Amino acid sequence: xxxxxxxxxxxxxxxLLIARKDLAVELRSRxxxxxAVVFALLAAAIFYFAWDPTAVxxxxxxxxxxxxxxxxxxxxxxxxxxxxxxxxxALDGLLLAxxxxxxxxxxxxxxxxxxxxxxxxxxVPAVAILYNVPLDxxxxxxxxxxxxxxxxxxxxxxxxxxxxxxxxxxELLLPMLSLPFFVPIVMAAAQAxxxxxxxxxxxxxxxxxxxxxxxxxxxxxxxxxAYPYTIER
Amino acid sequence: MDPGVDAVVHAAALTRxxxxxxxxxxxxxxxxxxxxxxxxxxxxAGKTTLLRMLAGLLQPSEGxxxxxxxxxxxxxxxRATVGLISHHSMLYPALTARENVEFAAKLQGLPxxxxxxxxxLAALRVDSWADVPVRALSRGLQxxxxxxxxxxxxxxxxxxxxxxxxxxxxxxxxxxxxxxxxKNAAVGLILVTHHLQEGLAxxxxxxxxxxGRFVRYESREAIEGDAYAEGYLELAAAxx
Numbered sequence: 001x002x003x004x005x006x007x008x009x010x011x012x013x014x015x016l017l018i019a020r021k022d023l024a025v026e027l028r029s030r031x032x033x034x035x036a037v038v039f040a041l042l043a044a045a046i047f048y049f050a051w052d053p054t055a056v057x058x059x060x061x062x063x064x065x066x067x068x069x070x071x072x073x074x075x076x077x078x079x080x081x082x083x084x085x086x087x088x089x090a091l092d093g094l095l096l097a098x099x100x101x102x103x104x105x106x107x108x109x110x111x112x113x114x115x116x117x118x119x120x121x122x123x124v125p126a127v128a129i130l131y132n133v134p135l136d137x138x139x140x141x142x143x144x145x146x147x148x149x150x151x152x153x154x155x156x157x158x159x160x161x162x163x164x165x166x167x168x169x170x171e172l173l174l175p176m177l178s179l180p181f182f183v184p185i186v187m188a189a190a191q192a193x194x195x196x197x198x199x200x201x202x203x204x205x206x207x208x209x210x211x212x213x214x215x216x217x218x219x220x221x222x223x224x225x226a227y228p229y230t231i232e233r
Numbered sequence: 234m235d236p237g238v239d240a241v242v243h244a245a246a247l248t249r250x251x252x253x254x255x256x257x258x259x260x261x262x263x264x265x266x267x268x269x270x271x272x273x274x275x276x277x278a279g280k281t282t283l284l285r286m287l288a289g290l291l292q293p294s295e296g297x298x299x300x301x302x303x304x305x306x307x308x309x310x311x312r313a314t315v316g317l318i319s320h321h322s323m324l325y326p327a328l329t330a331r332e333n334v335e336f337a338a339k340l341q342g343l344p345x346x347x348x349x350x351x352x353x354l355a356a357l358r359v360d361s362w363a364d365v366p367v368r369a370l371s372r373g374l375q376x377x378x379x380x381x382x383x384x385x386x387x388x389x390x391x392x393x394x395x396x397x398x399x400x401x402x403x404x405x406x407x408x409x410x411x412x413x414x415x416k417n418a419a420v421g422l423i424l425v426t427h428h429l430q431e432g433l434a435x436x437x438x439x440x441x442x443x444x445g446r447f448v449r450y451e452s453r454e455a456i457e458g459d460a461y462a463e464g465y466l467e468l469a470a471a472x473x
């Protein structure tokens with residue numbers, strides 16, 4: 001019980017500690033990840049059975065299906081993000097630590113990013129197989145767009161998860177708050193993905209990539225700065 | 234008390250409203266190193282709100298407070314001086330007792346978090362369960378791990394909200410010994426409890442809170458246990 005020689009972690013050091021803790025908790029329970037993966041696979045299958053291949057070519061439909069699946073399966077993980085801190089008021093333990101509030105947000109966002117990318121790693125091959133989409137040439141492009149979109153999704157979703165967790169209707173409130181903000185991400189990601197899958201040159205979708213980068217920069221900064229104001233004072 | 238020693242906690246007219254309700258109303262007191270203020274009071278008296286303000290989790294609406302020499306809200310430096318033990322465990326059920334305490338030690342920036350966690354768990358006599366997930370522990374053992382989490386960084390001030398709740402005889406004895414050690418180490422303690430005997434056993438000062446105010450505040454030496462208990466029960470019954 002000694003306080004001698006303490007070196008309080010900086011914002012990024014503390015964020016890494018919090019993200020590692022969150023991922024350790026998720027690895028032990030796997031509840032949210034398994035739910036999100038099963039949801040993604042079921043949604044891909046339902047879209048497949050509702051699809052008329054003679055009316056819409058798979059290459060046109062797959063990007064939209066992919067981004068709808070990402071959006072809703074991500075919400076499952078984002079919902080759990082702060083709910084796990086709420087049960088035994090573990091969040092109070094974080095707030096009592098001598099680390100910045102921004103570090104708590106960034107730690108949560110980082111673990112959510114790993115979660116969303118993990119779901120993408122299962123969902124992309126599943127959609128590619130079901131819709132017979134050739135990923136060989138487009139794989140790196142889809143990975144890049146997936147990463148850019150995931151950053152924006154988790155920034156907005158993590159902030160709204162923190163806000164919604166203290167309400168009785170958290171599971172309903174999070175999608176209601178988040179989905180309007182997800183529209184630019186889903187639109188840009190789906191448009192860029194469609195062009196990548198069709199083998200178009202980068203200049204054809206550079207505008208959508210720029211929109212994703214701009215959204216990420218603005219919302220990561222804004223959400224990090226806004227998070228301390230969501231905490232009860 | 235030695236007037237040359239600065240108070241570890243000093244509250245001056247500390248007030249907190251929630252809308253029109255004054256949960257804490259102009260509370261003033263000082264606590265010196267090695268002192269223990271036991272705060273008694275019925276449910277809804279404002280005891281937990283007072284502790285949450287002193288821990289930096291709530292901002293005062295009016296008044297001021299210094300904790301560990303830092304004026305609130307003092308940011309990270311103030312939070313490093315405080316340990317809060319609440320009736321909520323603040324633990325992660327999926328992690329083991331050791332991982333929970335070690336995580337708290339890392340956030341506090343301790344140079345050897347693993348050793349610090351092991352030492353604190355041993356002090357609370359819960360080291361045999363160090364590698365068991367918290368969700369598999371009984372309520373009493375969880376409470377002891379929660380106390381270890383709050384004390385691992387060696388805070389100057391420890392705030393205790395009903396810490397004896399859920400503890401068995403071994404747990405209560407371990408907590409009693411730990412509180413005595415903390416007092417000897419010049420740590421300031423503020424203990425909120427319904428249990429008069431447990432509070433009076435460790436207190437150097439006692440206060441009774443009602444409707445957000447300290448309606449009694451005196452030195453432990455100045456009171457006689459049985460008469461105080463009788464008076465308190467009358468006061469608590471009148472508040473219901």
